Amino acid sequence: MAWDERAPGGAREFCIETSDERAGGDGVAISADLATCDACLTELFDSADRRYRYPFINCTNCGPRLTIIDATPYDRARTTMAGFPPCDACRREYADPASRRFHAQPNACAACGPRLLAREGSGALDGDALVHAARVLREGGIVAVKGLGGYHLACDGTSDDAVRELRRRKHRDDKPLALMVRELDGAARLCHIDADEETLLSSPARPIVLLRRRAGAKVAHEVAPHSPWLGLMLAYTPLHHLLLAELDGTPLVMTSGNRTDEPIAIDDDDALARLAGIADLFLAHDRPIRTRCDDSVARVIGGRPTVLRRSRGESPRPLVLPFPCRRPLLALGGELKATFALGRGATAILGPHHGDLEDHHAYRAYVDAIAHFERLFAIRPAVLAHDLHPDYASTRYAGERARAEGLEVVAVQHHHAHVAACMAEHGLDEPVIGVALDGGGYGLDRTIWGGEFLVGDYRNFRRAAHLRPVPMPGGERAIREPWRMAVAHLRDAGIDAGNRPEATLRVLCAMIDRRVGSPLTSSMGRLFDAVAAIVGVRDEARHEAQAAMELEWMATDLSEDGAYPCVLAGVDDTLVVDTRPIVGAVHEDHCGGVAAPRIARRFHSTVVDIIDTVCRALRDATGLETVVLTGGVFMNAIVAAEARRRLSDRGFRVRSPAATPTNDGGLSLGQLAIAAAREV
Numbered sequence: 266m267a268w269d270e271r272a273p274g275g276a277r278e279f280c281i282e283t284s285d286e287r288a289g290g291d292g293v294a295i296s297a298d299l300a301t302c303d304a305c306l307t308e309l310f311d312s313a314d315r316r317y318r319y320p321f322i323n324c325t326n327c328g329p330r331l332t333i334i335d336a337t338p339y340d341r342a343r344t345t346m347a348g349f350p351p352c353d354a355c356r357r358e359y360a361d362p363a364s365r366r367f368h369a370q371p372n373a374c375a376a377c378g379p380r381l382l383a384r385e386g387s388g389a390l391d392g393d394a395l396v397h398a399a400r401v402l403r404e405g406g407i408v409a410v411k412g413l414g415g416y417h418l419a420c421d422g423t424s425d426d427a428v429r430e431l432r433r434r435k436h437r438d439d440k441p442l443a444l445m446v447r448e449l450d451g452a453a454r455l456c457h458i459d460a461d462e463e464t465l466l467s468s469p470a471r472p473i474v475l476l477r478r479r480a481g482a483k484v485a486h487e488v489a490p491h492s493p494w495l496g497l498m499l500a501y502t503p504l505h506h507l508l509l510a511e512l513d514g515t516p517l518v519m520t521s522g523n524r525t526d527e528p529i530a531i532d533d534d535d536a537l538a539r540l541a542g543i544a545d546l547f548l549a550h551d552r553p554i555r556t557r558c559d560d561s562v563a564r565v566i567g568g569r570p571t572v573l574r575r576s577r578g579e580s581p582r583p584l585v586l587p588f589p590c591r592r593p594l595l596a597l598g599g600e601l602k603a604t605f606a607l608g609r610g611a612t613a614i615l616g617p618h619h620g621d622l623e624d625h626h627a628y629r630a631y632v633d634a635i636a637h638f639e640r641l642f643a644i645r646p647a648v649l650a651h652d653l654h655p656d657y658a659s660t661r662y663a664g665e666r667a668r669a670e671g672l673e674v675v676a677v678q679h680h681h682a683h684v685a686a687c688m689a690e691h692g693l694d695e696p697v698i699g700v701a702l703d704g705g706g707y708g709l710d711r712t713i714w715g716g717e718f719l720v721g722d723y724r725n726f727r728r729a730a731h732l733r734p735v736p737m738p739g740g741e742r743a744i745r746e747p748w749r750m751a752v753a754h755l756r757d758a759g760i761d762a763g764n765r766p767e768a769t770l771r772v773l774c775a776m777i778d779r780r781v782g783s784p785l786t787s788s789m790g791r792l793f794d795a796v797a798a799i800v801g802v803r804d805e806a807r808h809e810a811q812a813a814m815e816l817e818w819m820a821t822d823l824s825e826d827g828a829y830p831c832v833l834a835g836v837d838d839t840l841v842v843d844t845r846p847i848v849g850a851v852h853e854d855h856c857g858g859v860a861a862p863r864i865a866r867r868f869h870s871t872v873v874d875i876i877d878t879v880c881r882a883l884r885d886a887t888g889l890e891t892v893v894l895t896g897g898v899f900m901n902a903i904v905a906a907e908a909r910r911r912l913s914d915r916g917f918r919v920r921s922p923a924a925t926p927t928n929d930g931g932l933s934l935g936q937l938a939i940a941a942a943r944e945v
């Protein structure tokens with residue numbers, strides 16, 4: 266906190282002075298975007314109000330923020346509202362301390378503000394744009410809707426034909442799509458919603474919330490095939506409210522406006538070019554979007570609201586580090602679900618979600634966003650922190666920029682960053698037992714880690730225990746084809762992989778035995794894949810962690826029903842969890858006719874047993890009582906909730922990420938904390 270003293274200026278009433286541009290930047294606070302407030306909603310649907318049906322109504326309590334701000338200090342002239350000079354009525358509200366719109370920078374009305382526009386094919390349509398959009402949606406068409414942080418693609422969420430067509434045009438596999446409904450009532454008709462979930466759904470950030478689907482909910486099968494969960498969000502802009510009102514409560518699929526893996530479109534010309542082959546109609550407007558921001562995603566796990574993707578409505582709300590950064594820092598995150606983090610003093614600012622940086626467009630968007638955030642928050646990094654993986658695009662960025670600008674770099678091991686992120690979120694600054702379970706990250710020994718128990722703090726850690734490493738035949742291909750992991754694990758356990766075409770199997774076994782193109786991995790995610798493939802859930806994954814998620818869905822309906830053996834072996838002073846007896850028992854159950862849901866349930870209990878057993882062994886060895894549970898595997902609600910409960914019962918102090926993602930979206934925060942700690 267900084268302040269200076271001024272002599273009285275002679276003002277006779279309360280006023281807010283015009284910002285001094287030179288004073289801007291340092292320590293600026295920029296709000297995240299806020300969902301339309303109740304007061305604005307009432308006006309929106311009040312035929313006597315001067316903003317009746319005005320799609321850009323907002324006030325000091327709601328509306329766009331981060332996504333329209335071009336520079337600081339935050340004044341209309343430095344937002345994408347600069348091109349809309351306010352009319353007299355709006356100007357009066359802006360200047361009136363008694364008005365809800367006192368100093369609301371994006372304040373506008375139909376006379377002076379942004380306008381809606383419907384565009385079909387090459388030309389703009391006359392008449393009410395909302396009526397046109399609603400007609401296309403009702404007829405089963407696809408509409409590109411310009412939102413706060415980018416374009417959405419919308420279609421009727423009750424029509425299988427419409428959703429199937431959307432998937433086809435977007436090149437989207439069967440990965441679940443999010444739905445938008447107007448109000449809580451509409452959400453409650455589709456899903457079971459408890460009090461925590463209700464709070465999360467209606468919070469100003471309006472994340473997509475994963476909710477348990479009601480039997481017989483009126484939703485197209487194609488929205489989330491075979492999933493007991495639906496991702497729902499409530500309308501969060503006046504435009505959404507008007508559009509959904511026009512459709513009498515029909516839930517809309519609202520998915521990011523892009524072709525799969527590309528970044529969400531924000532620029533109107535770019536959207537028109539990239540989405541022309543997907544959308545039948547564009548529902549657009551003339552208020553530019555400055556910052557790309559996908560919807561945030563959250564889930565209540567074991568009674569705790571947990572962010573899975575921290576983006577629109579959450580970024581750039583600052584996080585407080587347990588200690589200050591001595592110099593300004595930039596942490597670059599991972600490769601998938603990429604985020605970056607800027608650090609100055611004890612403040613960390615996480616950028617929005619940027620998806621998979623392997624995609625060139627996503628990478629460009631990420632680089633541009635870093636530059637924008639550095640300017641916006643006036644942070645010039647002196648140190649760049651990145652993942653240890655040499656081939657991540659974020660690692661290459663760090664290297665290139667460090668060379669060009671003469672900056673220092675800090676390489677951070679992937680799972681150490683996972684653990685540190687959780688520690689930083691909870692303000693821990695002490696040695697912990699860090700349980701980092703995920704799909705995989707580059708290890709210190711150059712193998713792929715992912716079933717890790719680390720002991721340490723921000724500065725140092727030791728790999729105290731891990732799953733027994735097995736080959737990943739075909740490397741990346743083994744991630745897309747879980748049956749390969751099944752063969753690898755079965756072979757490791759000395760079991761014949763059985764019913765595969767002979768030739769395919771021979772090739773794979775040769776790869777495994779000769780260790781050709783088969784890096785070693787201790788990944789828990791890959792063990793999930795192997796078990797899923799053994800019990801016949803699926804052989805190929807069309808999107809990340811698909812097999813593992815389906816195994817979780819299967820396991821939810823059964824009560825505790827035994828578990829497979831958890832055997833620890835010591836190698837030097839490192840514990841190794843032997844996966845062979847587990848895989849052997851899974852295989853035996855499967856061959857013995859035990860139903861897949863029961864095996865899935867037993868396997869989940871086994872994972873909890875492993876966490877419990879290893880943590881107790883490490884507590885005995887080190888005296889540490891604080892456990893951090895992190896990594897993408899903890900998006901699995903059964904593992905997360907049951908491990909937490911078990912460890913708490915054993916007297917551990919348990920912490921897991923809630924305000925930041927437990928998956929790779931949280932890595933940048935962990936890298937930042939580690940780099941800062943090493944500076945002190």
Ligand code: ZN
Pocket residue numbers: 301302303304305306323324325326327328
């Ligand atoms: Zn409002």
Ligand code: ZN
Pocket residue numbers: 351352353354355356373374375376377378
């Ligand atoms: Zn106006």
Ligand code: FE
Pocket residue numbers: 679683703704705706896897928929
């Ligand atoms: Fe990870």
